[in-house]
Amino acid sequence: MKIAFAWKWWAWKTTISSLVIDRISKKYKTLALDLDSNVNLATSLWFENIEQLITFWTKKEEVMNYTWSTKMSDWENRVYLPTNTDWFYDYESDFINKYSISSENIKLMSLGFIEDEKRGIESMCDYYEMSKVFMNHINLKNDQFLIADLAAWVEMISRATVMSFDLIFVITDANFKNIKVAKQILNWLELIWFSKEEIIIIPNKYIDKEDLSSIKNEFDWYNLIDWMEFDSEIYDLDSKKQLFLSKSKQLDDVIENIVSNILKFKNSSNSRIIERIKKMDEKKQNFLK
16 A cells, blocks of 8 residues: 655655654554655654664656656657566565665665755756656565655645555645645646545644634545644654654544544545556646647
8 A cells, every 4th residue: 555645845745754653663664755855754754773764766767768758859759558467576676675774574675865066056856757667666465564754845746646545634724824725735746647536645743722613614625634632742852853653642642543544535435546656647648749
């Protein structure tokens, strides 16, 4: 099962996703994928060997060649639907092992960011495209999860980077700018054929019940999981790098609720990933006519 967390700035997306990864990995093998150029997921997961992490953003041609997905420059002829199951990556693939660091049941990969000398010259466009192809070609077993921490705003959503995911969490607080961005994310998800059942809203850091009601009123036609009111103690723990599961019962209960919804979705639904990718290929072909 593939899950992603989307957000606007400072919505605690990485904190939430890292706690969910931690909880899921107690029972399931988990591939944690950091697609945010800030590369904070390893820190949030308390990996001790971060310096050994090799980001895979420079391997775009290798990914394209392995998956038979055309050259990076040949986007017009690219078909996103995998055509040969022999060219899938799996949890034990050499590529994933080489570009990941491990801790117990978690393998962590990071897309990374453009080198300083190329800033302002090279963009992330090719790397987002490569990550889309890469994730389309990951084949997971029933006891395995891929959980991605996305880049902020709508960039990766608007590029349909998440077309091969089963479930998307959208995190927002009651701030009108955050709500606006959350609505943009939802709009893009619907344009790439995510159903409302495949999207879950997480209200976060609201001040009071009035704040929570305002979020619920904005998204009352979606599945919604209560996160938690702004908690200075949890904020301080996060700031001091001391935020772990079991540090706060309230936090544990919330994470348990999110994970319970993930497992409920996993056990009750048929994946629509192939259907979604087929539609995206058709959409591109119609655009090129």
